[in-house]
Amino acid sequence: MSPDLKHRSASVKWLVGVVALAALVVAAALDTKVLSPQQVAALNPPAFNAESYAADRFPKVTALIKEKAVDLAVLAAAVGSDQAAAGEKYGQDLGSGNFAFPVKATGTVEEVADGFLLLAVPDVPKDAVVRVAVGPAVSGTPVRDATGTIKFGDFTDQTDYQSVANQFKLQIQKTVLAGLDTSSLKGKQVTVHGAWSTGGPPKSFLIQPVAVEVAP
Structure with missing residues (x-):
């Protein structure tokens, strides 16, 4: 494989990795629930x-x-x-x-x-x-x-x-x-x-x- 092809292959792999990581971040963000102060208090009741x-x-x-x-x-x-x-x-x-x-x-x-x-x-x-x-x-x-x-x-x-x-x-x-x-x-x-x-x-x-x- 020529150096140019090797470079392109590495770039593609890097790009795929970046896209996959971005997808994971987006999925995690979508799955994250933002709690109100009242909900936080309910989950952590006072002594x-x-x-x-x-x-x-x-x-x-x-x-x-x-x-x-x-x-x-x-x-x-x-x-x-x-x-x-x-x-x-x-x-x-x-x-x-x-x-x-x-x-x-x-x-x-x-x-x-x-x-x-x-x-x-x-x-x-x-x-x-x-x-x-x-x-x-x-x-x-x-x-x-x-x-x-x-x-x-x-x-x-x-x-x-x-x-x-x-x-x-x-x-x-x-x-x-x-x-x-x-x-x-x-x-x-x-x-x-x-x-x-x-x-x-x-x-x-x-x-x-x-x-x-x-x-x-």
Whole structure:
């Protein structure tokens, strides 16, 4: 092959390569989807914020607990008779035979000590202990669990799920207990709406409050 033909052949190959590369670039460009800022945000959601979630949901949870609350005298009798049946009728199944209940109790404050109100509630068995958590260490997760509207499957992992319960406790501190003068409550009648879960000592009712009303 003459040098001239070799040169032409190389030029043709180079041109074919350029055309093929250009075709690939055009195809890639046509196949590329330009996303709007909203679509980009949807693909990259912000990290879960338990504080804002709890602040938004706590009023709704409070309203539901008040709406569904079972009188403690009724609940105590039902749980004492058949805890599983009481849980199915009034509560939310937590697994392992335990349940969370929305509850209402009206009684007289017998004692205020160690972050709890000790209540005497009519028609609740005399050997039962009824306490309302009013101190800085509100423990447990019954408020999160008692309505059945907040499920583990709603969250990415256990950390977020537990964080919601912790933030609900802070909401209780801010919105329920901050304005409550517990030192003046002994001997007074109070009505408490809140949540209680089984799993503690028998005949012990530790209520996590979402509302506390003090009779005049």
